[in-house]
Amino acid sequence: MLKGKAVIETDASGDAEKLCATPTGDCNGFVYALRYVKTDYADGVDIVFSGSESGIIYHTWTDVNATATVSDGDGSFIKKPIANENLKIVVSSGGDTKTGTVHVWVGR
Amino acid sequence: MERIETTITTAASGEIISYLEDPHGILRGKVAAIRYVKIDYPDTVDIVITGEVSGIEIYTWTNVTASETVFPFDSGTYLGIPIANERIKIDIKQGGFEKSGTFHFWIGMAN
Numbered sequence: 406m407l408k409g410k411a412v413i414e415t416d417a418s419g420d421a422e423k424l425c426a427t428p429t430g431d432c433n434g435f436v437y438a439l440r441y442v443k444t445d446y447a448d449g450v451d452i453v454f455s456g457s458e459s460g461i462i463y464h465t466w467t468d469v470n471a472t473a474t475v476s477d478g479d480g481s482f483i484k485k486p487i488a489n490e491n492l493k494i495v496v497s498s499g500g501d502t503k504t505g506t507v508h509v510w511v512g513r
Numbered sequence: 514m515e516r517i518e519t520t521i522t523t524a525a526s527g528e529i530i531s532y533l534e535d536p537h538g539i540l541r542g543k544v545a546a547i548r549y550v551k552i553d554y555p556d557t558v559d560i561v562i563t564g565e566v567s568g569i570e571i572y573t574w575t576n577v578t579a580s581e582t583v584f585p586f587d588s589g590t591y592l593g594i595p596i597a598n599e600r601i602k603i604d605i606k607q608g609g610f611e612k613s614g615t616f617h618f619w620i621g622m623a624n
Contacts, residue, residue, distance in 0.1 A: 488516035
């Protein structure tokens with residue numbers, strides 16, 4: 406199992422887009438879990454996780470106000486395959502120049 | 514896990530049969546997900562995906578109108594299908610005159 410981390414800062418319009426890969430660059434296997442750690446994103450921030458090439462959607466947080474985690478089998482998330490692409494994170498409505506952190510767990 | 518992408522363009526008849534091959538060797542494992550990305554197939558397009566030799570049914574889209582992804586672990590309509598020593602056959606019908614769509618296949622040994 407590998408974990409990737411990205412600290413994402415929004416622009417003046419409250420938006421941001423970033424690619425997140427594991428430390429070895431290996432994004433092959435399944436996305437098992439995603440965690441958003443709130444720093445100072447505005448309440449109501451939207452965060453979408455997708456494949457950078459395929460557009461497959463891994464998870465969408467809409468109007469999230471606090472730190473949150475989804476993991477395989479928790480009832481709100483199922484593991485989904487990832488291969489030969491990065492995880493793309495799109496933040497919107499996050500507030501002017503605000504920051505949050507995401508963690509991604511990828512394994513076989 | 515491997516992701517294989519292919520873009521398929523129909524003939525003048527609106528039909529085409531295409532075969533998915535593993536660029537590194539033989540397809541072997543389970544189809545963990547399939548994503549159809551609409552380019553300009555009409556909303557009448559039918560897509561049937563099977564094993565080329567065995568005929569094992571992998572997935573069928575009927576009159577699919579938008580991009581869609583199917584997974585084996587949903588409680589809904591799709592279960593991971595094994596594939597070994599054969600190509601995946603993608604049969605397009607009613608796809609319009611020389612229209613295209615893109616497909617992503619995730620193939621790996623699922624738990």
